[in-house]
Amino acid sequence: xxxxxxxxxxxxxxxxxxxxxxxxxxxxxxxxxxxxxxxxxxxxxxxxxxxxxxxxxxxxxxxxxxxxxxxxxxxxxxxxxxxxxxxxxxxxxxxxxxxxxxxxxxxxxxxxxxxxxxxxxxxxxxxxxxxxxxxxxxxxxxxxxxxxxxxxxxxxxxxxxxxxxxxxxxxxxxxxxxxxxxxxxxxxxxxxxxxxxxxxxxxxxxxxxxxxxxxxxxxxxxxxxxxxxxxxxxxxxxxxxxxxxxxxxxxxxxxxxxxxxxxxxxxxxxxxxxxxxx
Numbered sequence: 001x002x003x004x005x006x007x008x009x010x011x012x013x014x015x016x017x018x019x020x021x022x023x024x025x026x027x028x029x030x031x032x033x034x035x036x037x038x039x040x041x042x043x044x045x046x047x048x049x050x051x052x053x054x055x056x057x058x059x060x061x062x063x064x065x066x067x068x069x070x071x072x073x074x075x076x077x078x079x080x081x082x083x084x085x086x087x088x089x090x091x092x093x094x095x096x097x098x099x100x101x102x103x104x105x106x107x108x109x110x111x112x113x114x115x116x117x118x119x120x121x122x123x124x125x126x127x128x129x130x131x132x133x134x135x136x137x138x139x140x141x142x143x144x145x146x147x148x149x150x151x152x153x154x155x156x157x158x159x160x161x162x163x164x165x166x167x168x169x170x171x172x173x174x175x176x177x178x179x180x181x182x183x184x185x186x187x188x189x190x191x192x193x194x195x196x197x198x199x200x201x202x203x204x205x206x207x208x209x210x211x212x213x214x215x216x217x218x219x220x221x222x223x224x225x226x227x228x229x230x231x232x233x234x235x236x237x238x239x240x241x242x243x244x245x246x247x248x249x250x251x252x253x254x255x256x257x258x259x260x261x262x263x264x265x266x267x268x269x270x271x272x273x274x275x276x277x278x
Contacts, residue, residue, distance in 0.1 A: 021162060022161055026078070037076045061096075072143075078157075080131065080133065083157065085126040088120065092116065094150055097141065101138060
């Protein structure tokens, strides 16, 4: 696997891993629906060799060229927080590039031809991942005044922006993680408290039932000597069984009505004794 393919895939993988960001590729010729590359001077640029993902534009800066004191530039405006530039490098020519963000030079790239034929496609020559989210302008300059000859073949420009599904990815990610951890800790604490309370209730219930059963055993032990069972204590057991009475069907009065003429009122002996004393 060529090293430039690996690095290009690595750039895309790093940004994709953030999940909140979206990469947009601006082709060297076709551009993208929201951004197009502006080449100046226009006559200093030509269609270059086909790249891996589309077409390319190339320019050669030389003191003997049509514009010896005007280095060719390619610029694009975009809304995002990161930008990457991929170029095709000729193995037989030198490349001298300077990169500007919002008209401020930020980086350079130099490559020396090794003298063989062929091209290396999709080489990442510039990356900037520290931009504030917003509108920016990237300008790529080929060569510099009074410099050596330089061949620039622009393959594509990739910029990264927030798709709006999440806000402040790094900070919110940390905050969300902390919130989730705190929520989990709170849940675990509540569950632990409930389990502890449930266990204490079970222990209390077990102690209560044990003491109640033990108390019953102490009472029953007096009436169950040596394993025998007695429904009543011995001191409550009747010694003589009373005979049962059978109803004969008739009821006789145990006495007769006295004759009022033959009855006399008698006083109790106590009264008679008191009267005699008096």
